Amino acid sequence: MSILKSIFTKFWILALMVTSPSLLAASTGWLVNDNHPPAKVRFMLTGEVDPATNTLPAVLEVQLEGDWKTYWRSPGEGGIAPTIKWDGSRNLQQVDWRWPAPEEFSLLGLQTFGYKGNTTFPLTLNVDDIAAPTQLRGKVTLSTCTTICVLTDYQISLDFTPNALQADTDAMLAYNKAVSLVPQKVLTQEGQNPAMTMGWDAAKGQLEVRLNDANWQSPTVIIDGEPDTTFKLVSLKPSESDANGKQLIGIFTGQSWLGEPEVLGKSLNVTIVDSERALEYSAEVKPVVITQESTSIFSMILLALIGGLILNVMPCVLPVLGMKLSSVVAAPDMQRNQIRQQFIASALGILASFWLLAGFILMLKLTGQAIGWGVQFQNPWFIGFMALVTTVFAFNMLGVFEINLPSNLQTKLATTGGNNNSGHFLQGMFATLLATPCSAPFLGTAVAFALGADVLSLFAIFTALAVGMAFPWLIVAAFPQVAGYFPKPGRWMNTVKVFFSGMLLITSLWLISLLASFIDVLYLWPLAATITLIFMVFMAKKYGAIAIVSCLGVGVVLSAIIAFMTVNQWAKPLPADLAWTPLNQESINQQVAQGKTVFVDVTADWCITCKANKVGVILQDPVYSLLQQQHIVPMKGDWTTPSEPITHYLQSHNRFGVPFNVVYGPGAPQGIELPEILSTELVLAAIEQASASTGKPSAEAGK
Template sequence: MLSLFRQTLFCLLLLWLPASWAAQSGWLQSADNNHASVRLRADISPQGETQVLLDIKLEDGWKTYWRSPGDGGVAPVISWHEPVKKAQWFWPVPQRFDVGGITTQGYQHQVSIPIKLAEKDPTKIAGVLTLSTCKDVCLLTDFPFEIKPSQSDATFAHDFAQAMGKVPLPNGLTDNLKAGYHHAALVVQATRAAGWEKPQLYLDMPEDASFGKPQTRVDGETLWATIPVSDGWDGAGPDLRGRHLSLVIADNGVAQQSSVTIDDALTVPDAGDDLPLWQVLLFALLGGFILNLMPCVLPVLGMKLGSVLLVEKQDQRRIRQQFLASFIGILVSFMALALLMTVLRLTHQAVGWGIQFQNVWFIGFMVLVMLVFSANLFGLFEIRLSSKVTTRLATQGGSGLSGHFWQGVLATLLATPCSAPFLGTAVAIALGASLPTLWGIFFALGVGMSLPWLLIALRPSLALRLPKPGRWMLWLRRILAVMMLGSALWLATLLPVHFSSVANTAPDEHIAWQPLSEQAIADALAQNKRLFIDVTADWCITCKINKLNVISRDDVQAALQASDVVALRGDWTLPSKEITEFLRQRGQAGVPFNQIYGPGYPDGKPLPTLLTRDGVLNSLTAAKGNE
């Protein structure tokens, strides 16, 4: 009986003894948080190294955080008691969570985090683990513990080695790694001889900056990642050049921990960079030529053809000189645009096709020019030069050739708010290419646009086939004047938005447009929804053509109001870093830009510059995927 009493007392004492006598804490829970369980184990390896393994189990839907949590959350931390003075954590590869516009990095379900202590053969290890767990709400929970390390436990050694196997290696994945920073964007370039499948990046954030979700693209052996940088609120991030960037790159089960010094900006090549140069130049020629058919340029071209009838005796030599002057005006204008783009690139400013129409002074100047042309065509005034000036112009190469030169310049300026097929691809490649290639592409654009003018300069007899002068010329002059006046009034409507917030929702549209953002795309795709993206601008005539001919149609409107369709619109009327970056990531340099996402198009399907009803509806249907 006494023996039984002693055995019972001994068992009770074992149960009463603190956890410091056990090699593990057992699974710990808190009354304040029943969604997480933690366990700490310790062991002294045969080499005398003190190792700790932190095991975390989470209920479905709950997550905890990596060493660099991101925009929200707190990394697990242990407040060690004596004698622990230094602990080295080894973090397994995390996952990325994007919720409500916030991107975080962490773990879900279960994770084991290895820790090595500097102390040799401690008698006990104690402390308080503080763990942040989140779902719809976030909980910060303390777990006090005391454990006594075991000695060369085989089970522990297996579990510790398995956990270390999930920790990124210092090498073995990338062959070369670079990072550059410019204009609130961090660009990472990584090359791998074996190529890339599904690469992921996880970055350690500096204290004074916040990183958004990386946008990645693979070009053969090269991975490009662009990461938005902010100050954590609404402002731009700090200049990161010269700082060290710590990051993890993972792909297909292999991960590497790296550190690289952030240099000047890296230029992410556009998707069309794989095209041979001759094909890009051909696109530029076609795109420039098609600009002549857009409503932006037709008034000037019509006025130019009408001026042929005013040439005395229909002198072919005079006609050739006039059209050559306009041809030179167009080429000079495109070279001036190339110079402007070069300066903007060298000064690290945003570039794009038609961005000058985001400037209120440029719009005001164009309104004035168009009003003057319109008034002249209406016959409200005539510009009469002195006989001396007229004689000088005549002796220096034709009557008023400078006016024809400026007609070519005006035609080019009026063409910039228009986007045409092939034009967007050529301009996007030009803005991301080397400067010599940029100038070559803009020269090809100028030649393409001036082809009709050059054709008449080479064959003046083509222009002479117009009907003989008569009363119809007065009507043509009035029609051109009305077109010029209409252009001036349209340009004037672009001015108010520069001085106040003006809603530009078309009254005939019943689509619930939402603001465009990468997070909105990610959220909709996570819900298996389809997306229709429309990036537009008030000054973009092609955008208005698309809206009138396609988007405003009843059947298209009905399709965009479906319960599983999310419509996102980005307005580029005024400068916007977010939309500029959105376009650049997709190899675009101007608007309109339309794209469709969905289960059938998880990576997005860009639509043609000029939309068609069937193209939009068929793409929306295909975006459903296999239901």
């Protein structure tokens, strides 16, 4: 009987514990709305109470499936931040909501900030009396989006007495983890320089943010604090300030659907998120005249014109231009109007291909993908396709085979278009494709500006690049009489054909060599050898053994000329490559903090200019010897294949292509950026400046 009584007593005690409002589990459990299963929420109290402030920590957990996302307190150009309305609650004053650092999303040109997957928001409940029964009645409104957006409500209902709660270790862990993800607020002590200042230029409609901390890798900067106003980043870069040392300066355009933004005298928040580091600043907006070092769009267009023109003499493009000129020479009776039409068609092909490239880049920007000049050469299928096309062009020009079927394909692939200009149009597009791995002087600056600019500037600069590259074609189209000054056709034309087809085959072999980063080289050697053998056999069969001897003779003469002009680079055999360290921004910061100088080389196997810089400058004394000194760390970023960290590094410097070289050191912790075409003097000067405060040997030591 006593046993039954004991069991009965324990049963009632357990039932009392379960049903007692003060001891109920302080959690709603997972709440799901049947109209939107991909999202669910849970509200939990940690069970902790602060009697001094009458506050209770809590969390709101959100779980989203797939690509669904919800939004930050300031969503950006779209979306709605989640909210909780506490109507009907008792013993509740207010609820303070803190927001973990958000991600940045971009879709169709709209920039938003929010969260994907699992997100936990830390909350603080302020109650009137921690000993009084409390009723929580809340409605969570959650906005979630993929390609569509859904607004969903969830009901919170909890009854408890705060000081009777028991600690929930899982909820406490979730709360502490969520708090650690909230950007830390930076406060300025009285008498110190402010950590951040903001100024509004009403004439430009722009906000300038100056942060006295430039030690960021690739930060995302978010401005909020003014309802109905959004701020979109225009430029973000470190700068030198006489008063405050290194600064990070951001320029933003302000937009409000109510009209002109009214932000003067108001306090705005600046949140900076960079990897695992996140800080939040606040400051009053003051009037300012923004004088950022922004390059004029007209000067960028001029640089693009010059860079596009220089592309014509790059080894990738020259064979195509030569083929076009040789086609005119081969047809001396061609009418001026026909010459004009053919060269205009090629120029239009160049223009169209640059516009297509700009459109493709714009599409990548709108979808938030990595962009850059020459990134298509990171794709083995594209490289293989280009190797095939250049080989077909070369052999077709030599007459190894004729493409007869289908007739449309014959017209498009023929190196001369006859009366049909579509083949000439495709020649222009083909030349542009071959130009993309080249980085001519002025080209990198113009492309970097274009890739970071608005849509109109992007197309304006790519149009200027196209016009610059098409300039030789346009000159002949404008003055077709220049064809009369070309030599009359003769046997020498065979030599010209062989020369340009040989250059195309060399381009093919170079493209095949790029596949070594994707395919075992054992498969590539037979392919390259087969192409070379076909060329030699055909030459011997069609032109006799003398043709082989002539080719070898021309090769020897050209090699001798090149060797004489570059004697300083080849007089000594190229030394062994440097002991490169993989590119890492954190490692750069550590090395500089230790007083060392870091030389960064971002390169790619498909980048011809990169190869020229390496052979002509980096592997030559005195630069080579200097880079081997103990206080200098050579660091390489290989962009041959897609690499998200290297792409982010380039974009953090407002660069979108290679080559890219930077020198860091105690004298230049933010780095000294070098031009696309290196010279010994520039590299030595940059290293000396960056090493200025190390007390180590300067650049003279490497001489």
